[in-house]
Amino acid sequence: MRAVVAVAINTWRExxxxxxxxxxxxxxxxxxGSSGLxxxxxxxxxxxxxxxxxxxxxxxxxxxxxxxxGGQLLVKEIDRRTLYVVLSKPVSRLSLVWGxxxxxxxxxxxxxxxxxxxxxxxxxxTGGVRFSVLGVSCMLVLQLVLLAALSVLGSAFTSPLxxxxxxxxxxxxxxxxxxxxxxxxxxxxxARLSVEALCRxxxxxxxxxxxxxxxxxxxLAVDGMVVAGGYAMAYxxxxxxxxxxxxxxxxx
Amino acid sequence: MVSVHPPGxxxxxxxxxxxxxxxxxxxxxxxxxxxxxxxxxGPHAPLSLGLELAWRHVxxxxxxxxxxxxxxxxxxxxxxxxxxxEPLNVTGVKQALDLAIDLDPAFHxxxxxxxxxxxxxxxxxxxxxxxxxxxxxxxxxxxLPYHQAFIEFLYRKRYDDAARLFSxxxxxxxxxxxxxxxxxxxxxxxxxxxxxxxTWWGIHQANRGxxxxxxxxxxxxxxxxxxx
Numbered sequence: 223m224r225a226v227v228a229v230a231i232n233t234w235r236e237x238x239x240x241x242x243x244x245x246x247x248x249x250x251x252x253x254x255g256s257s258g259l260x261x262x263x264x265x266x267x268x269x270x271x272x273x274x275x276x277x278x279x280x281x282x283x284x285x286x287x288x289x290x291x292g293g294q295l296l297v298k299e300i301d302r303r304t305l306y307v308v309l310s311k312p313v314s315r316l317s318l319v320w321g322x323x324x325x326x327x328x329x330x331x332x333x334x335x336x337x338x339x340x341x342x343x344x345x346x347x348t349g350g351v352r353f354s355v356l357g358v359s360c361m362l363v364l365q366l367v368l369l370a371a372l373s374v375l376g377s378a379f380t381s382p383l384x385x386x387x388x389x390x391x392x393x394x395x396x397x398x399x400x401x402x403x404x405x406x407x408x409x410x411x412x413a414r415l416s417v418e419a420l421c422r423x424x425x426x427x428x429x430x431x432x433x434x435x436x437x438x439x440x441x442l443a444v445d446g447m448v449v450a451g452g453y454a455m456a457y458x459x460x461x462x463x464x465x466x467x468x469x470x471x472x473x474x
Numbered sequence: 475m476v477s478v479h480p481p482g483x484x485x486x487x488x489x490x491x492x493x494x495x496x497x498x499x500x501x502x503x504x505x506x507x508x509x510x511x512x513x514x515x516g517p518h519a520p521l522s523l524g525l526e527l528a529w530r531h532v533x534x535x536x537x538x539x540x541x542x543x544x545x546x547x548x549x550x551x552x553x554x555x556x557x558x559x560e561p562l563n564v565t566g567v568k569q570a571l572d573l574a575i576d577l578d579p580a581f582h583x584x585x586x587x588x589x590x591x592x593x594x595x596x597x598x599x600x601x602x603x604x605x606x607x608x609x610x611x612x613x614x615x616x617x618l619p620y621h622q623a624f625i626e627f628l629y630r631k632r633y634d635d636a637a638r639l640f641s642x643x644x645x646x647x648x649x650x651x652x653x654x655x656x657x658x659x660x661x662x663x664x665x666x667x668x669x670x671x672x673t674w675w676g677i678h679q680a681n682r683g684x685x686x687x688x689x690x691x692x693x694x695x696x697x698x699x700x701x702x
Contacts, residue, residue, distance in 0.1 A: 263546050263549065263550070264545070264546060264549055264583070265549075266582075266583045266586070266587070267581070267582065267583045270538075270542075270581070271542045271546075274538040274539045274542050275539060275542070277538075278535075278536050278538070278539040281535060281536070282536075393534070394532065394534055397534050397535055398532060398534075401532075427535070428535075431535045433535070433538070434535070434537055434538040434578065435580075437538055438538075438578070438580035438581075439580075440580075
């Protein structure tokens with residue numbers, strides 16, 4: 223456990239050193255800029271559009287972070303040979319993977335929390351804060367946790383580029399499983415069964431999608447959030463353990 | 475205590491600032507392309523949708539943002555044409571608005587104002603069709619048949635259809651009683667005197683105060699003796 227914490231803290235430092243926190247500035251610029259622009263570009267529902275832009279930016283930046291940073295975490299260690307130094311200490315490969323994953327989750331959580339703070343500040347000036355935005359942020363973090371786990375899994379067996387591409391594809395497919403199931407119903411039985419089986423294995427990211435409804439005033443369902451939390455944790459744990467197992471089998 | 479030093483020493487990756495710069499350049503380019511599009515093709519060119527049409531089929535969690543973008547594009551497209559002598563060209567606007575409310579069915583602004591934009595572009599049939607689309611999404615919203623009725627009344631002069639739609643709106647939850655005045659008014663305009671008298675009588679009997687007085691005045695105009 224101490225090894226996992228140590229790796230996680232160092233991953234945090236490493237990612238922060240990559241100036242990832244500049245994304246916060248990008249976000250603040252987008253949100254503050256859009257809130258000013260909307261007053262001139264539209265004549266109704268400015269607040270809705272500002273919230274849409276802000277929440278989409280939060281998700282977009284979080285996903286970018288998971289794609290690019292998550293895909294590089296393990297590969298960088300291998301390329302720079304620093305992995306040998308780490309593994310020469312009492313750190314198992316599984317602990318290393320867990321540490322990397324948790325470090326990335328820490329950065330993602332911090333970024334989402336900070337972006338939520340910025341959004342809260344903008345909401346004060348555009349009609350008042352809705353504290354349920356914290357629930358939307360939690361769901362976003364859960365989605366990013368799952369994506370981080372997928373990235374870490376990909377980086378255990380392939381290159382950063384392929385990992386980023388695969389994670390991006392899984393992100394789009396994960397939001398479209400219902401469409402995939404609908405298409406499967408029109409296929410021949412063998413294909414239908416295969417696609418349905420695939421839909422059960424692939425991550426269902428639509429369960430984390432609450433922001434669109436929330437912006438339109440639909441309250442968040444706490445029981446749904448709890449189930450989504452359990453699902454994200456279980457799926458992410460499975461991916462990270464699988465990444466650890468793949469890394470255990472790998473030889474350099 | 476296990477000590478693991480951050481790898482890479484002082485070497486720092488610079489991808490994040492580069493990413494920010496690329497994003498900023500892409501946004502600038504998108505803005506310029508939009509501007510060039512207007513300059514080259516003129517403000518009266520049709521609003522053309524390309525990749526946006528695929529958005530309906532690929533939900534990625536950004537549907538609201540995409541709907542907002544389409545609504546803003548419609549506003550810029552129409553706004554760019556205002557103050558000119560040429561008639562409003564709304565080709566492509568209905569398609570954009572249909573897509574916007576498919577992406578975000580709870581987005582009120584495109585429904586509330588979009589139908590009037592389409593109707594102002596000499597396409598009242600398109601406006602009615604767009605409102606019918608919105609009604610399929612919100613069958614209990616009395617404002618939608620109310621808007622349809624006004625478009626039938628103001629643009630198509632089909633008073634009987636307008637009366638039917640006002641009547642439908644009046645029967646829906648949340649509709650104010652004054653909507654029935656519009657029903658009676660449409661029958662009057664459509665020279666359906668018997669129906670107009672019947673409707674004004676109904677309003678007269680059902681209401682007190684200003685609505686009753688308005689009904690009494692209209693009944694007298696139609697030649698019906700109404701006690702004070």
